[in-house]
Amino acid sequence: MIKDIELDGFLDEMSQIDKFSSKNAFKSIEGRMYQFEQPVVRKIIYIGITALTGVAAMLVFWFSVFNTITNNSSEPLLFQLPDGSTVVLNKGAKLEYGNNFNKNRTLELTGEAYFNVAKNESNPFVINVGTSKVKVLGTSFNVRHNKKSDDVEVYVKSGLVLLENSNNESIKLSASEYGFSNRSVVYTENINDKNYMAWQSRKLVFINDDLDYVVKTIEKVYHCNINLHDSSISSLRISTTFFNLSEQDIIESIGLTLNLKHEKTDDGYVFSMK
Amino acid sequence: MSEIKKWNTKSSKKDFESIFHRIYSPLCGYALKILKSSEQAEEVVQEVFLKLWEQKNRLEIENIDSYLYRSVYNKSLHIIAHNKVVQKYADSYIGNNDSLPTPEEGIIVGEMYAVYREQLKKLPEKTRNIFLLSRNQGLKYSEIAEKLNISVKTVEANMSKALKVFRECFNYIK
Numbered sequence: 001m002i003k004d005i006e007l008d009g010f011l012d013e014m015s016q017i018d019k020f021s022s023k024n025a026f027k028s029i030e031g032r033m034y035q036f037e038q039p040v041v042r043k044i045i046y047i048g049i050t051a052l053t054g055v056a057a058m059l060v061f062w063f064s065v066f067n068t069i070t071n072n073s074s075e076p077l078l079f080q081l082p083d084g085s086t087v088v089l090n091k092g093a094k095l096e097y098g099n100n101f102n103k104n105r106t107l108e109l110t111g112e113a114y115f116n117v118a119k120n121e122s123n124p125f126v127i128n129v130g131t132s133k134v135k136v137l138g139t140s141f142n143v144r145h146n147k148k149s150d151d152v153e154v155y156v157k158s159g160l161v162l163l164e165n166s167n168n169e170s171i172k173l174s175a176s177e178y179g180f181s182n183r184s185v186v187y188t189e190n191i192n193d194k195n196y197m198a199w200q201s202r203k204l205v206f207i208n209d210d211l212d213y214v215v216k217t218i219e220k221v222y223h224c225n226i227n228l229h230d231s232s233i234s235s236l237r238i239s240t241t242f243f244n245l246s247e248q249d250i251i252e253s254i255g256l257t258l259n260l261k262h263e264k265t266d267d268g269y270v271f272s273m274k
Numbered sequence: 275m276s277e278i279k280k281w282n283t284k285s286s287k288k289d290f291e292s293i294f295h296r297i298y299s300p301l302c303g304y305a306l307k308i309l310k311s312s313e314q315a316e317e318v319v320q321e322v323f324l325k326l327w328e329q330k331n332r333l334e335i336e337n338i339d340s341y342l343y344r345s346v347y348n349k350s351l352h353i354i355a356h357n358k359v360v361q362k363y364a365d366s367y368i369g370n371n372d373s374l375p376t377p378e379e380g381i382i383v384g385e386m387y388a389v390y391r392e393q394l395k396k397l398p399e400k401t402r403n404i405f406l407l408s409r410n411q412g413l414k415y416s417e418i419a420e421k422l423n424i425s426v427k428t429v430e431a432n433m434s435k436a437l438k439v440f441r442e443c444f445n446y447i448k
Contacts, residue, residue: 007437007440007441010386011409011440013383014386014387014409015410016303016306017299017300017302017303017383018299018410019410020298020303020312020315020316021299022295022298023295025298025316025320026291026295026298028320029320029323033287033327171399180421184406184410185403185406185407185410185411187403190420190421190422190423
């Protein structure tokens with residue numbers, strides 16, 4: 001019988017190896033492999049087809065040209081794709097897709113975005129995000145990618161979504177389910193944040209929540225910094241709904257409700273006791 | 275699917291790719307033990323594969339695994355020698371290659387890894403996810419329970435189920 005400590009060491013070694021993804025590595029060396037290909041075409045034929053290749057290359061180039069949309073503002077950016085699908089990009093999110101998007105509905109995403117995909121059963125909509133992939137037939141859902149950890153979080157509002165990691169392991173997510181994926185795992189997740197989609201809907205709901213959570217939510221949605229000058233106020237509770245308000249209006253409203261002083265700073269706001 | 279173990283002048287890109295996907299991760303794990311850097315490990319392994327591709331029309335290799343582990347070993351030692359000048363920790367390596375894992379040891383671990391992945395695939399999805407969250411993501415049982423909305427007891431039960439499978443498989447390999 002093997003000892004537990006040996007098994008532990010063995011499993012540690014296995015998970016160490018798991019961290020290396022052959023799929024990504026192959027992509028990166030594939031480009032460098034072509035330099036070693038031997039020319040098989042004889043010279044005369046070669047010249048003959050050069051003209052043709054030129055035309056083909058131009059076509060390939062045209063179809064592989066990527067359109068890039070980036071959202072640098074802290075307001076969400078609504079955008080319509082050629083197939084009629086709509087995307088809302090969060091701050092810092094970037095989307096890339098080819099000119100042949102109507103034929104090949106594939107795009108690359110960095111950051112966070114909310115999708116409402118036009119239904120087309122015969123032409124799947126695929127989002128490459130980090131090392132993971134999100135496949136859809138027609139539905140609305142949210143994708144959040146953490147570039148540093150390569151973690152991908154998917155929230156499905158309606159329809160059915162397939163989330164796949166680089167090991168080709170996948171899960172099906174249906175309406176109101178959350179999925180999580182990165183290099184080594186993919187699973188359905190339980191997220192208890194009623195304001196998860198607030199960045200896109202601009203609707204913030206608080207039900208007897210403490211100021212600490214309220215402030216963190218506003219920071220995430222409005223991309224600003226809010227500090228609590230007195231730590232004792234972080235446990236004050238609040239129940240309210242904000243819809244389509246500016247961050248300034250929200251800050252003022254909270255200040256009035258909880259009887260707190262608020263000040264504007266260089267990069268955000270500070271709450272303190274009166 | 276039968277594994278490709280030989281390489282000759284007729285080997286195709288498809289063969290290359292299938293060897294790559296089979297052995298890339300364990301090779302990196304092996305190089306990591308020598309180099310202590312994931313980045314350098316991946317670099318070395320990719321270089322070795324590119325070299326194989328570059329010389330594909332000239333090479334006849336009876337056992338590709340052994341060739342690759344040996345190449346990674348040699349290339350890694352070369353890099354250590356290079357690093358030695360600039361890196362303090364390399365001192366322990368000077369004139370002491372005995373403590374480094376040999377290519378043969380690397381092959382054994384690589385074969386164990388293949389069995390491990392196979393067993394992993396056979397686990398029920400829930401058990402596998404719990405196991406990977408604990409092992410690969412380093413989460414605590416309580417954190418896993420919260421993430422998956424299940425009880426800590428369920429996490430424990432699934433973990434011991436997975437560990438039992440791996441204990442048996444490890445006993446068998448040993």
